[in-house]
Amino acid sequence: MNICVFLSAADLDERYTAPARDFATRLGKGGHTLVWGGSDTGLMKVVADGVEEAGGRLVGVSVDFLAAKARPVADEMVFAKDLAERKALLLARSDAVVIMVGGTGTLDEATEILELKKHGKHTKPVVLLNAAGFYDGLKTQFRRMEEEGFLPVPLTDLVFFAEDAAEALAYLESWVRS
Numbered sequence: 001m002n003i004c005v006f007l008s009a010a011d012l013d014e015r016y017t018a019p020a021r022d023f024a025t026r027l028g029k030g031g032h033t034l035v036w037g038g039s040d041t042g043l044m045k046v047v048a049d050g051v052e053e054a055g056g057r058l059v060g061v062s063v064d065f066l067a068a069k070a071r072p073v074a075d076e077m078v079f080a081k082d083l084a085e086r087k088a089l090l091l092a093r094s095d096a097v098v099i100m101v102g103g104t105g106t107l108d109e110a111t112e113i114l115e116l117k118k119h120g121k122h123t124k125p126v127v128l129l130n131a132a133g134f135y136d137g138l139k140t141q142f143r144r145m146e147e148e149g150f151l152p153v154p155l156t157d158l159v160f161f162a163e164d165a166a167e168a169l170a171y172l173e174s175w176v177r178s
Contacts, residue, residue: 001176002059003027004035004094006109008102009042009069016043016101019131021050023098023165028054030169033075035094037086038062040071043100048074061089087112096172097126101134114158118151125175126159127168135161 007020020043027034028051037044038060048058048071058074063086070077080086087109091097099110116122128135139161146155162168 001030001095001172002033002035002093003172004090004097005047005100006090006097006102006106006113007036007043007047007100008106009037009039009044010103011042012101015132016134017046019129019165020047020100023047023100023129023168024050024056025054026165026169027051028056030173031056033057033059035059035061035090037090038070038074038077039066041069043102045071047100059093061086061093083108091116091122091124094124096124096175098168098172099126099128099135101129101131117158118153125172127162127171128159129162129165129168131164 024034024047034048034051034056036048039045039062040048052058058071060071060074060077061080062070062077063080063083067079078089080089091113097113099106113126117126130136130139142155142159145151151158160171162171
């Protein structure tokens with residue numbers, strides 16, 4: 001399975017790197033391919049290193065203005081002209097999406113992927129990996145959106161909230177089998 005991971009390129013502490021490393025190892029050992037933003041910094045590097053060390057493939061989709069931060073060696077590296085094209089390529093190259101901890105870029109990617117799914121533009125499973133409770137507030141907000149009628153489809157049809165790497169990958173693998 002080609003699994004797109006949206007996540008931070010920042011250097012983060014062990015609360016976030018440990019769950020990311022765990023997911024990366026499981027992804028690689030499972031024979032899956034990481035499709036990610038192509039950066040060789042921060043949490044993006046942690047995940048790419050983990051997948052590679054565990055025997056998985058790496059498909060990076062960077063953007064021209066971040067080319068200097070791109071991983072120098074990957075199974076495949078593509079450069080988009082801008083962030084919009086990058087998001088489209090990441091989605092097109094993947095069978096599933098996992099959203100890990102991140103800042104405004106990750107939040108932008110997450111909301112666009114969910115909006116596209118809400119409108120039926122893709123049916124890929126989306127998992128929000130809630131490492132160290134990072135997305136507790138967002139989870140509460142999504143539930144409020146659903147309860148107050150802002151979502152035309154059930155929240156469970158849009159996103160699966162996983163509390164750890166094992167739960168995230170198990171959900172994706174069961175989705176593929178069904």
